[in-house]
Amino acid sequence: MITFFNSETVYLGDDIKKFNFIREYLDFKKIKYKIKIYNVSNRWDGRSTVKSIVGNIKGANKYEIIVHRKDFKKINFNHLSKCN
Numbered sequence: 127m128i129t130f131f132n133s134e135t136v137y138l139g140d141d142i143k144k145f146n147f148i149r150e151y152l153d154f155k156k157i158k159y160k161i162k163i164y165n166v167s168n169r170w171d172g173r174s175t176v177k178s179i180v181g182n183i184k185g186a187n188k189y190e191i192i193v194h195r196k197d198f199k200k201i202n203f204n205h206l207s208k209c210n
Contacts, residue, residue, distance in 0.1 A: 132195050133193065134195050136191045138191075140189065151201075161189065164187065
């Protein structure tokens with residue numbers, strides 16, 4: 127089971143292509159992972175949401191992929207860096 131105390135973040139960013147590429151790689155390697163998706167366009171700024179001011183913008187979501195610490199060492203980051 128992946129918890130806060132035994133996990134490592136493999137990816138944190140706003141590129142959906144890279145997020146999916148890494149997920150496919152982890153599936154291929156049979157490495158279990160958790161994902162978190164943060165919608166940063168709905169943050170409250172005191173008057174209105176950021177989304178209502180700027181609309182839907184690219185990169186409005188942040189994606190995070192988390193793996194167990196023991197599996198983190200199995201990941202070939204050279205392969206993952208080939209995704210553009």
